[in-house]
Amino acid sequence: MNGEAAGTGYVFESAGLRKEFEDGRVQALRGVDFRICEGEFVAIVGPSGSGKTTLLQMLGALDRPSAGTLSYRGESLLDLADPAAYRAQEIGFVFQAFHLLPTFTAVENVQIAMFGLKQSATARKARAFELLKAVGLEHRMDHFPAKLSGGERQRVAIARSIANSPSVVLADEPTGNLDSETARTVLDLLNTLHRERNMTLVLITHDMTVARCASRALQMKDGQIIFDGDPVNLSTEQIR
Amino acid sequence: MTFFDVITRGLTRRPVRTGLTLVGISVGIAAVVALIGLSKGLVTSWSAAMKSRGTDIVVHNMRGSLTPKPFPASAGDRIAHLPGVAGTCPILVDLMSIENAEMMIVSAREWGGFCWDNLKLVSGRLPNNQTERAVVLGTTAADVLKKKVGDTVQIETEELAVVGVIDGGALVENGSIILSLPLLQQITGNLDKISAIDVRVTPGMSEADIRRLCSEMSQLIPEARAEIAGEHLEHSQGYRVINAMSWGTSLLAVLVGILGVTNTMLMSVFERRQEIAILLALGWKRWRIVRMILFESAMLGFFGGIIGVLLGIVCVHVMKMAPAIRGLLEPDLSVELMLRAIAIAIFVGVLSGLYPAWRSSRLTPSHALRG
Secondary structure (H helix, E strand, C coil): CCCCCCCCCEEEEEEEEEEEECCCCEEEEEEEEEEEECCCEEEEECCCCCCHHHHHHHHCCCCCCCEEEEEECCEEHHHCCCHHHHHHHHEEEEECCCCCCCCCCHHHHHHHHHHHCCCCHHHHHHHHHHHHHHCCCHHHCCCCHHHCCHHHHHHHHHHHHCCCCCCEEEEECCCCCCCHHHHHHHHHHHHHHHHHCCCEEEEECCCHHHHCCCCEEEEEECCEEEEEECHHHCCHHHHC | CCHHHHHHHHHHCCHHHHHHHHHHHHHHHHHHHHHHHHHHHHHHHHHHHHHHHCCCEEEECCCCCCCCCCEECCHHHHHHCCCCEEEEEEEEEEEEEECCEEEEEEEEECCCCHHHCCCEEEEECCCCCCCCCEEEEEHHHHHHHCCCCCCEEEECCEEEEEEEEEECCCHHHHCEEEEEHHHHHHHHCCCCEECEEEEEECCCCCHHHHHHHHHHHHHHCCCCEEEECCHHHHCCHHHHHHHHHHHHHHHHHHHHHHHHHHHHHHHHHHHCHHHHHHHHHCCCCHHHHHHHHHHHHHHHHHHHHHHHHHHHHHHHHHHCCCCCCCCCCCCCCCHHHHHHHHHHHHHHHHHHHHHHHHHHHCCCHHHHHHC
16 A cells, blocks of 8 residues: 555545444444545544544554445555554554553654564664654653653654654544643644644544644534534534 | 563563463473483483493393392303303392381392492492302492491391492492392392393494394393393383373473463453554554564463473482482483473463464454553
8 A cells, every 4th residue: 555645536535434333233333424635634523422433443444344435545444455564554543541551661662663664673763762852752762651741651652653654643532631731732743743744634532622723623423424624613512 | 672572571561470470380391300300310320330330231021110020040041151242240139128218229249240340449348258148338328328337237137247338330339239149139038030130242242233132132031131231221111101100290290381371371461452452553463463472472481491490400409319219310411301391391381372372363453442
């Protein structure tokens, strides 16, 4: 899978996307249609249980839809020969709970994302140093996650997400566990990386301020997209 | 950071659990080293004794036991004049409880036979003749029995004078009570009976010729069997039973080790479900996760093996000091046995890691990440 949009010109394109759990008793996605262009910053908003995380996991090939189509740069994500290679090379994940590995230092957590690429240990370490410097953590490289603040952990997670220079970053409530000031810093960092590296950023949030930083908002409710447009038109009620 | 660092970090995250697992696997491997070392030691110790005496062939009637069964002494005459036979020494040997020693080798040899030649006096003298009611003790036997020249030693109901202490050049010789053949025949009621004939062949004979001579002797003496010295014990049914029991006990201990490692790795995989899901989300292939788990369990096996070998060596040295074993055998702690034990430990590690690794490969990352 190369970095250029093939055929359709969209990074992601879905039609009639459905996801069911527990033999159909739970319908997380009920026919979702959307398209995401190269370099877009898309905020996905909606109440808990509306299907946001399920959708994000589909985009990252962490789960498979029950029905419908979903493609990345024109290639179906359902027919991926090597989902691991897709995640390693094309996608960066940022999670609300940071999900750093507790027994590895900050610099090791960043390096661990690079094992999928053919790089020497020295090259991996140098790259991890460079990325942690870019997120302002050059003085905290050898600290274990337990010794880092929430904001620092999320910055390590962001550095890790871009370790393999992905063209897409999928962030699941990256500021959800942070105080407002730290959340602002993390959001600025994501925004900067998005602009400077021309990455497509798909971000789930409950925070109106965060959503309004995006170039586009998708609002979900009961497994469907009920709003697709400019985030300034979102109301506070719509995203809770 | 290398893949190896990732593996070692997986093991050091729970040091107590890893340590206890290492203890479990190392006890199993220690059992392998100790029991197999002792059973192999039986053969090597007796082979060393034969070498020390200069015996090339042993004619015996060992069958199902470790000590040979008596057969008529006249058998010696039938083989003494065979071409290639340089000398014979009929002996009567038995394992007996002597005073405070639970088990001791009592070795009676034909007076004037070559089996007396290797005995170097440490103190005292050899018996003056075959009728003197006297024994010589090997250095270890003297130590175990706490006897010196001038003391007496009781064999069955007979009290015999200790006239000398000797160094026989091998552990089994030094652990023996040595006396003249007619004396022991009389004491044990085995008149005109012997339990083995030590045979020396003409110097320079090839192994093939020695084997041919063995066949010839076995045909001449149907009541006994001639074998190359050392092999006679290895081929005996008694030794095979001991060897099988040693392996059986060791395998049981190893099985406990397998269960321990499997449990540890399963717990580890279960605890790290979310971490494994994160690795999958970061683009790690499932095969890499499987390899990580297998390498972790193999490493547990490797270190368990090394600790087990060291523990086994310590156990063997403690055991060989036990009165029941002392002077009977020198455990065979060969490099080959230790390498084999470590290889078994690594195999145990990999085997134990298979199921946990398979479980980890079946993980659905989206479920694990949701917690």
